[in-house]
Amino acid sequence: DAKTTQPPSMDCAEGRAANLPCNHSTISGNEYVYWYRQIHSQGPQYIIHGLKNNETNEMASLIITEDRKSSTLILPHATLRDTAVYYCIVYDRGSTLGRLYFGRGTQLTVWP
């Protein structure tokens, strides 16, 4: 079962920041927070991951709370191409054996 809770849908105006929340209150010390997104009928695409510290890459920023029970994915300037289902996943990199629990994710719709 998915260890994360995400809102089923969100929308955002093009050019504005999209902030996607994720609750993972039962996360353990060895588990990382990963974000993937899936554009319709394509395979999930890796976005970013983190353990404790905030992370940033060319696609997004990841903010993890100090208690690690929740996180927020930030797309700083959303475009229409960012419309997708976003999945927040937590897992222990040493023991997952390929199994990722995706849950239902958040459908982000970016409107012009």
Added chain:
Amino acid sequence: KAGVTQTPRYLIKTRGQQVTLSCSPISGHRSVSWYQQTPGQGLQFLFEYFSETQRNKGNFPGRFSGRQFSNSRSEMNVSTLELGDSALYLCASSPVEGGGYTFGSGTRLTVV
């Protein structure tokens, strides 16, 4: 570098038939995982292979099987197809245990 390649992209089969799907991981990746995605159940883990050994298996009937070759390429087989097997089948590869997973574009299987 080349991504994860899945063939074929689309497939139509009749109930009762069997089907074989193929996945070529990123060069150097030794872990290959398979997922089934349906609108009703979302993304569900099928199995994972590492160095030609199945290390993990999801909750699917024995009609679903797989294997991995010495070059890390993987195949999955579904026998005695049912209408409910219609789905997007996704393959993901990882260089090492728990590293980032890269997904292919999937094979869309339709059973009629």
